[in-house]
Amino acid sequence: MKLPLTTLAVAAVLATGAQAQGLDYPATRKVEQTDSYHGTAVADPYRWLEDDNSAETKAWVTAQNAVTDKFLDAMPQRLPARRIYTELYNFERYGVPFKEGGRYFWTRNDGLQQQNVLYTAKSLKDTPVVALDPNGFSKDGTVALSGMAPSRDGRLLAYGVAGSGSDWQTWKVRDLATGQDLEDRIEWVKFSSASWTADGKGFFYARYDAPKEGAALTGANYFQKLYYHRLGTPQSDDVLVLENRDDKEWGFGTEVSDDGQLLLISVWKSAGSRNGLMVLPLPKGGFAGGKPQAITLDFDAQYSPVAAHAGQLIVKTDQGAPRGKLIAIDLKNPAPARWKTLVAEGPDAMTAASAVGGRLLLSYLHDAATLVRVHAADGKRLSEVKLPGVGTASGFGGRWDESETFFSYTSLTTPAEVHRLDVKTGRIELFKKPKTAFDADAYETRREFVTSKDGTRFPIFIAAKKGLKLDGSNPTLLYGYGGFNIAITPSYGVTAATWLKMGGVYVIASIRGGGEYGSAWHDAGTKLHKQNVFDDFIAAGEWLVKNKVASPATLAINGGSNGGLLVGAVTNQRPDLFAAAVPQVGVMDMLRYQNFTIGWAWATDYGKSSDSPEMFKALYAYSPLHNIKSGTRYPAVLVTTGDHDDRVVPAHSFKYAATLQAAADTGPAPKLIRIETQAGHGAGKPTSKIIEERSDILAFIAHTMKLEVK
Structure with a gap:
């Protein structure tokens, strides 16, 4: 159901349009390129932009950045947003x-x-x-x-x-x-x-x-x-x-056992969560050659080695247990029929496991917040780690013969603090707690539950200043990911903190496709079921409007990589629901993504256009590049990418932005692309680049909503 624009929304769109009407997008050359997918002809007029090393593409990048920089420079929110972001980023981590x-x-x-x-x-x-x-x-x-x-x-x-x-x-x-x-x-x-x-x-x-x-x-x-x-x-x-x-x-992840006698090999296929498991003996703690032996190569589930101890291999798996369990495998006779369950599947999703000090530390997600339980080597439950609150805890690494481990704890309004845990005594000591310019006491986080189109219930976390007034006027930024079994849980980030300090509300949605509720939750957002992910995110936006946290004039969406795909798809499907959309390094061409670098590995989540007519139809129906609608008023869009991204190659964003700019009658709101040079997908990005890019994103959203930033 489309939600009508309020008077405030119309005013905001018109105001943004008036500012954007002076934009003169660079002309993007079109070519005659048509591909056939199971008998359906699909045009690809910007195919030449896939060559990011050509002189013509580089000139296009320069021209696009010039337009975007001019627009961003004219925003009164740009410098104040960068100042706030820098101030909040400047803390010891x-x-x-x-x-x-x-x-x-x-x-x-x-x-x-x-x-x-x-x-x-x-x-x-x-x-x-x-x-x-x-x-x-x-x-x-x-x-x-x-x-x-x-x-x-x-x-x-x-x-x-x-x-x-x-x-x-x-x-x-x-x-x-x-x-x-x-x-x-x-x-x-x-x-x-x-x-x-x-x-x-x-x-x-x-x-x-x-x-x-x-x-x-x-x-x-x-x-x-x-x-x-x-x-x-x-x-x-x-x-x-x-x-x-x-x-x-096949790809390989390795770990040498604590006693040094065994190489544990996780064999991954593509980017899926199902893997194989092999072992290689290491006589006297050294490598003497030999052929690795398979524990399982069925690729029917996730098998994560936890510890090798007393002749058995302890493994976390979701084989026959979508929310996860712990099993013990006899290394002398590793036949599946002899596998023994140490910790059975429970109501919460088991997300990680480690072995420290002769204990097993099992991390769970309960409605997307962390719980950590301590078990004996035989699987008996002993205790629960007392965490500071409802948030996200990670770490808990260590050795079988040492009882010391460390973990971090964070929430949407709590910067990550590091604790030391003695697993035998249960004693927790604070190791490091950062001091920041962010006044966490002025804000609060609450968990709410949203019902999606098909009746599925999922959590969202809302961070806002205490005493939030629910009248629909709050500038609100909704973030999501929804893929590859990655759980989106409440954790502190400078982007969220800056947006809160700017006067906004920050929301994360734990939607299907992630790992918040185990492998079945992930599977429900993959391949032919991928539309569930978009339906969930749209439902989260509608919930925020219905409950007067925001309105279509004050609601923006953001996500990166697979989350960029999410934002692109949802913007096409419900452009009326949002004032601004920022897809970062997104997978935008769902028909050709598998042709570039590691893209083929994502087929476990997406499927490929060549798989079947049914799979092509599903991909074509939501592919952000192929579903931009002329004659439909779009929100303000800022696409971001890096010209050195060799994971989600920049061609995705290049072709999407060119198509969006060329579409007829999509309204006056800006459709811009910000291309970071000498930068890639995000990992290892220097602090200065992070501050510049993310503060620009927040300033763009604030500008769209006419939010004054001081």
């Missing part, structure tokens, strides 16, 4: 500590450093020293630390480096005593960390072959192989441990 080789490691950012710095100390009372400072990697801060793994004796650090937001990584090894790098250098790594053997002589990692000149990194030549690198030898001598040329969707 800590990562969750972990211990290896008698050393503690954690990251810290003093507030406005471009990249987090890695520190180490032999005790928590000692003054920490810098183990690695990525801020020296490049002058502009765009080269980031992408991963790290200390050796078991704490002497060496394997670490990954990624530049300009790319997923590609180069791995190096640093001697922590001297601060100098060894000669070891590992190239062509992506979607992998490093796992040291207990003897410290080398580590396992996954990589791709170096691409041949001019070859596209997709399809048959774009698959992972698992290697072992022995220190002091060239990468060309690394030992191939595992590959599957018959199924090139």
Whole structure:
């Protein structure tokens, strides 16, 4: 049902339109390109924008940015929003500590450093020293630390480096005593960390072959192989441990067991949550070759190894238990018929599990908020970790023979604080609590429940100033994701804090496609059921309007990556419900996404246009690029992307923005694209770029709503 525009909404749209009428979008050349999908002809007039390295595309990017910059510069909200964002971003932030080789490691950012710095100390009372400072990697801060793994004796650090937001990584090894790098250098790594053997002589990692000149990194030549690198030898001598040329969707995650005797290999296929599990014995804690043995390669469920202890492998799985359970597998006889349930499936979704101090720490989501329970090695429930409130807790890593672990806790209005937990005594001590300019006591968060189109009930979390007046006039920003089994839970972010301080209401929606209620909840938002995700998000918007938190004139939506797809699809389906929409690095071309870099891996959630006429029809029906409607008044739209994004390639956003700008009679509200140069999908983005981009997004939304920002 379409909601009528209120007088306030009409006034806001007209005001925005008057300001936007002076926009002169760059002309985007069209080409004669038509593809046939199961007998249906689909035009693709901006196919040339898929080549982001061509001179013509680069000129288009420059022209688009010029128009966008001119518009953003003219907004009176831009500088105040950036000032507030910078002020709130400037606080000391800590990562969750972990211990290896008698050393503690954690990251810290003093507030406005471009990249987090890695520190180490032999005790928590000692003054920490810098183990690695990525801020020296490049002058502009765009080269980031992408991963790290200390050796078991704490002497060496394997670490990954990624530049300009790319997923590609180069791995190096640093001697922590001297601060100098060894000669070891590992190239062509992506979607992998490093796992040291207990003897410290080398580590396992996954990589791709170096691409041949001019070859596209997709399809048959774009698959992972698992290697072992022995220190002091060239990468060309690394030992191939595992590959599957018959199924090139295989990828590998590795972990060496606490006792050093076993390599645990998670075999992933695409981006789905179902995986295989293999093991490789490591005699005397070192690599001696051998062929990994399969525990299961059915890819029928998720299998996450938790611990190898007393001849058995403890695994978190959703096999036959959509909300998750814990099982024990006898390593001498790992046949599925002999698997033993340690902790049965319960009413809440089990999201993580770890083994510390002879205990099992199980994290659950109860209506999208974290609960953590402690169990004995035999599965018996012992206690529950007392968290500070209704929010999100993460961490809880450690070793089987050490009772110490650390975790972070956060809520929509509480910056992440780090705690130390002794799992045997249950004692919790505060390790670090950040001091910020955000007055959390002035705001409150409440959880409400929304009913979707088909009757499905899901939670939303609303953060607002205490005493919020419910008259529909509140500038409200609704965020969602809805995919890949990723749970959206309440956690503090500077974007939300800035919006709150600007006078707005911030809302997150825990919709289908995520992992908030287990694998069935995820499956209900995939492939032929993907429309459920959009229906949920629309229902959240309608709930906010119906309950007078916001109105169509004061409601904006935002999401990134799969969330960018969400925003693009929902904007097409209900343009009347929102004043502004900001899709970030979104998957916008659902017919061709699988043709670029790692895009083929997303078919587990999306399906592919080539799969069947039914699958093509479903994708074509919601694809943001293909459903922009001429003759329909659209909200103000700001598309954001990075020209170095090699995960969701910028062509998605380029083609979507060009189509949106060319559509006839979509109303006077601006349709802009902000293209960050020397930046990628988001990981490792320097602080300065984060502040600039996200404050621009909030200023754009505030400008659309005529919200004065001081």
